[in-house]
Amino acid sequence: MTLAAHEVRWSAAGRLIVDGVSLEAAPGRILGLIGPNGSGKSSLLRLLCRLRNVASGVVKLDGRDIAGVPRRALAQRLAFVEQQATTEMQLSVCDVVRLGRTPHRAALASWNGADEAAVSAALERVGLSERHDQPWHTLSGGERQRVHIARALAQEPSELILDEPTNHLDIQHQLSILALIRRLGVTCIVALHDLNLAALFCDEIALLHGGRLQAAGTPEAVLTEETIRAVFGVAVSIRPGASGRPHIEYLVATDRPAEEGA
Ligand SMILES: Nc1ncnc2c1ncn2[C@@H]1O[C@H](COP(=O)(O)OP(=O)(O)OP(=O)(O)O)[C@@H](O)[C@H]1O
Structure with missing residues (x-):
């Protein structure tokens, strides 16, 4: 067990x-x-990383209530990528990525090779090494997302x-970011709207x-035609896709009404 919510409100x-959510990553x-x-x-994710405090219930990291974990220690373990993260306009791409090293550095410690290596590796993983010095505000929405x-x-x-x-990513970058997250092998909780990507x-x-x-469980257990209709109000057909994972087809009428006089 790493991160778990118990009856969180x-x-x-x-x-x-x-409203009383319990889950475990x-x-x-x-x-x-x-x-x-x-x-x-988003509200639940913010509770899980203590950007907000629970009204009742408890969030635990390795069995310990995160309310009692010092902020710096928490930030050494847990990273959060927000939906619409903003950043100081004057920063360059590498300045933004360097912010990720803050929890690991002692106050007033000089920037070291390990910090720089972590920044370079992170930029390479999201395919933005060559944008190292670009002003952050000149990036596209998708590039900003990858920098975060x-x-x-x-x-x-x-x-x-x-x-x-x-969000904001073209299909190639959607797939490559999610594949990257899978390869990292870290414990991950990710909010997604695209049900097929989630599956x-x-x-x-x-x-x-x-x-x-x-509902909670494997994609096969949670993504059922009945549940999607009940929760999202959308009719779907679900079959195993080429990957063996469930593939969701949305059953919507796409025909135009016959034109008058046609
Ligand atoms: N600080 C707040 N004050 C008042 N209402 C809030 C606040 N934060 C969230 N809400 C409301 O709580 C509900 C849940 O919001 P939340 O952003 O967690 O939903 P979400 O599932 O992430 O939505 P989306 O898929 O649209 O991003 C929404 O109705 C939102 O308006």
């Missing part, structure tokens, strides 16, 4: 947003978090939490609906 504006495996817009995915992932990799976490990491890359899936955990 969180409210905002007088409304219960995360198995070591070295990818737990996908899916659910409709507003179902509480590189920052998290430079942090060398053992637990990685990502909120919609494929393809996640070892387990947790489905949120209205702040509650609706």
Whole structure:
């Protein structure tokens, strides 16, 4: 067990947003978090990395309540890639990635070879080595997303939490980032909207609906035609894809109505 939530609740504006969720990320495996817009995915991820404090329940890292873990120690273990992370405009790409080294460096310690190697390796992994010195604000949306992932990799976490990491990415980069995350072998919790990508890359899936955990288990167990219809209101047909993982086909009418007089 690495990161686990037990009966976690969180409210905002007088409304219960995360409602008694329990889940556990198995070591070295990818737990996908899916659910409709507003179902509480981002809120739950923020509780898991203590960007917000739970109202009740507990989040544990290796069996220890994270509320009692010093921030720096937590940041040495756990990296978070937010959905719409912003960054100081004046920074270059490598400046942003270097921020990932902060938890590992003693106050006033000089920048060392290990730090630089971690930054270079992280940039290489997201395919942006040649953008090392580019001003961050001149990057495209997808490149910014990859730089934020590189920052998290430079942090060398053992637990990685990502909120919609494929946002803004073209299909090649969606696939390469998720394949990279799989190869890292770190414990990972990732919110995804694309159900086929979740089926393809996640070892387990947790489905949120209205702040509650609706289902959890293997992609085959969670991604059923009945569940998707009930939670997302969409008719689907699910068959094993070429990968052997479930492949979801959306059953929607795409015909145009016959034109008048035609
Ligand atoms: N600080 C807040 N104050 C008031 N309401 C909030 C706050 N944070 C989140 N909410 C509400 O909680 C609900 C869940 O939001 P959250 O961002 O966790 O959902 P999500 O599943 O990540 O959604 P999406 O798929 O659209 O990103 C939403 O209805 C949102 O408006």
